[in-house]
Amino acid sequence: MATQAPERTRATFLPVSDPDAPPQHPRPGLGKPTSEESFTLVGTWVAALAMAWLVTQRLLPLGGWAWLVVAWLALGILFTVVIGFMTGRRVDVVDRVAGAVITSGALVVGAALVSTVAFVIFRGWEPLLHANFFIDDMSGVGPRDPFDRGGIAHAIVGSAIQLGIAIAVTLPLGIATAVFMTEVGGRLAGVVRTIVEAMTALPSIVAGLFIYTVLIVAVGFPRSGFAAAMALSVMMLPIIARAADVVLRVVPGGLREASLALGASRWSTVWHVVLPTARPGLATAVILGVARGVGETSPVLLTSGVASFMVTNPTDGVMNSLPLYIFKGARSPEPMDIERAFAAATVLLILVLALFVVARVVARTRTTARRPSLLRRFRRPTQQETR
Structure with a gap:
């Protein structure tokens, strides 16, 4: 007669109470306060x-x-x-x-x-309610004239021209400096990085004095919007170069190695792999540089001067800007000029916000209409593609 195997009994263990141990059954919604x-x-x-x-x-x-x-x-x-x-x-x-x-x-x-x-x-809300504040200049307008006369069109145009020239100068120089420090390297790259880091703390008055001494006194160039743009370039260049250097160093080294292994040159790797990968960060670097230069007053005051009329030629005499207009109006004893200065400061805030939005849209990664990447160019075609 076959003997039946004894039934296995399930052992029960009593939990050991530990005051420092976490609860066995965490409460629902972990991380949310009760x-x-x-x-x-x-x-x-x-x-x-x-x-x-x-x-x-x-x-x-x-x-x-x-x-x-x-x-x-x-x-x-x-x-x-x-x-x-x-x-x-x-x-x-x-x-x-x-x-x-x-x-x-x-x-x-x-x-x-x-x-x-x-x-x-x-x-500054009251001057903003008048359309002439945005389309007229201050030529022939006194400090006690009402808000339906005069405007800041000459200051807006001057700031746009000066910043446009400064960006055109600093953007290629700043990114090229960052590429040299990150991709080329060497002893000279360390010296350049030290100089760039030291120039980030450069006082704005020193930049204005430098351009005033070199461009206006030594060369004989007149005080103009172009000289003010060069002073802004001195302020913006180290900011853009330093921020772009940090962004380029974040790009994974595996992307560079894969591109070089597929036969791409060093320049093609930088142009088609490194820079597109770091494009959002480079746009942020440009934003930081523009934010540093858009509100500078002392270098523009030394190199350009204040004008109450419209000037569109950056090499033809003095050219006003929004920071200079705000500075001149805030120092005026007349309440009307002070309110116009606050209104111009509001416009400056709106322009900086619009510039930030445009830069973020440009820096957005393209998904639909994207160019073939460098890795796709150098890969071998499949059998279906050859057919």
Whole structure:
């Protein structure tokens, strides 16, 4: 008679309780705060705001909203630490404090940016309601004339011409410098990189004095928009070269090796592989350079001068620009000129934003109408393609 095998019993193990071990069943929505955590967070900052108001507005002579915000941030972080030790562990306290500090810093920076833009628009909104402000110049217009006379068309045209010349000069030079530092290398590349990094901190007044001494005093070239564009080029060139150098070094080395292995030359590799791969970053480098040069006042003031009429020839005498117009209007004792200066600052902000949008659209990677890549050119055709 066959004997039956004994049935196997399933062993049960009791979990060992470890206070420091994570829970076996994590709560749903990992990473999202629970309702209790959200209530604690909101209550902490509300209590900190009430305490900051009591301290700054009632107990201490620290009137004003600036001291209130500073005290609110400090007390909010302090209350976060205290409540964190009451309800959690040390790692939870560190996480909450780090999150509070980062969030507070981002909110402060965002509030400063929004308040600056809002203040500029609020002070200069009235001249923007008149169409002549965008199509007329200030020739024959006095500082006390109403806003329906005069405009900033000459300053807009001058800034566009000067920036256009500066970009035409700095864009090929900056990218070529970055390609030399990244792709060529050698001892000379290290020297060039050191000079570029040192020039990024060059004061704008020094660039203006350099162009004024070399181009105007030594060569005898008149003060004009072209001289101002050369001064802006000195300011923009190290920014574009340094940012483009960082972008080109991020391109994977495997792309270069694959291109060279397929028989492409070094120049073809740089032109068809490296530069198209880094095109969005290069557009960002150009944006940084233009942002540095579009608001410069001192080099343009030394090399160009202020004009109240329209000038379209960059080599024919003085040429005004938006920074110079804003500088001249802000220093005027007349309220009408000050409001026009704020309106011109609003237009300058809008132009910079439009330039940023255009650069991002140009830098967008092409998907549909894309040229054949270098790797596709050098690969062998398949049998179906040969047929």
